[in-house]
Amino acid sequence: MKSRTMWGTVVAVVGLAVGCGGFAGTAQAADAKAPVAVRPAAAGFFEIVNDHAGKCAEVDGNGAGALGTLIHEWSCDGEDNQWWAPTSVGSDGFFTLTNRGSGFCMNVKNGVAFDGALIDQQNCDSSKPGQLWKLQASGLAGHLQLASGFAGECLALSPNTSQNGTKVVISACSTSSAKLWHFDS
Template structure:
């Protein structure tokens, strides 16, 4: 929305939606959240509200990605690469050292939002689905992502539209660590912290509890 007041109201309204959708899913409803707000900019709006042709193209791409993420929603097109399919149900991922869960800050669905540890609460921003492509998906179409494809110790971990790159591939190891495939480093809670809100990073794997995780 081009009007700042309307935009603020939309963000407030949108922040409530993931929890509502999750509550419906928890009660057995077949519902799925597709975030359109973060997909468009004011440049994609013809009059500040309605999308341009390019805006509609972006919306269509978001719907298609969401359909690909839901088992049975869409088939494989002829001869193409199979879509990433879930290999497990959505679960929280709890840090062994902190006892807190892998969490998208502020229940945001905006590309680039950092992930953190937070008290486990069962909300949609803590529900992660592992796929056949090695992704960890949240909200259906967002992936756990090593920022900028970085490989250096301390590189931040964010969410981003799922794109099949190796900075969005993760491997669960038998010792409880989770390796970022592209960087070959571990998902890490900095400085062994256990506090709510600590932002996560990748770091050279060392086998310590701040790099160990369990599905719950």
């Protein structure tokens, strides 16, 4: 049986202490819009689940082993193409996300940032901003976003639906439920 792992067990607070000196599993703070700097703390693989849809970000199963295969949402089924490992790439809170099934990293397609840019998988290269991710407060108590290495862009569903096969993209960070995520273990 899967258990929902709140970001607090997946990440450690780096800059801002939240609550009583620690990260209590939510993004609550005195000012809910205050930035929260966090980084991966636990080794291992996790499912990245959209809070609204309750479905996983996965490498399309029809091309899970191929470079450039797109990431979409799908019902969480425990397959390797839905499991991601965060790997810290420095003290600034950024990390890469490596897929267990393919060994490739989550990537903004073609390394170009624009609203609606597709997410695919590529060879891991932490020097590319399209492969860098960081957790940040969403402005809604208890919810976090997965911000890309491109300023102001967050992982999102497009369109905001719970239909299997929905595209995963980057889009301007906001409190839209399409942009709120958690990890399951």
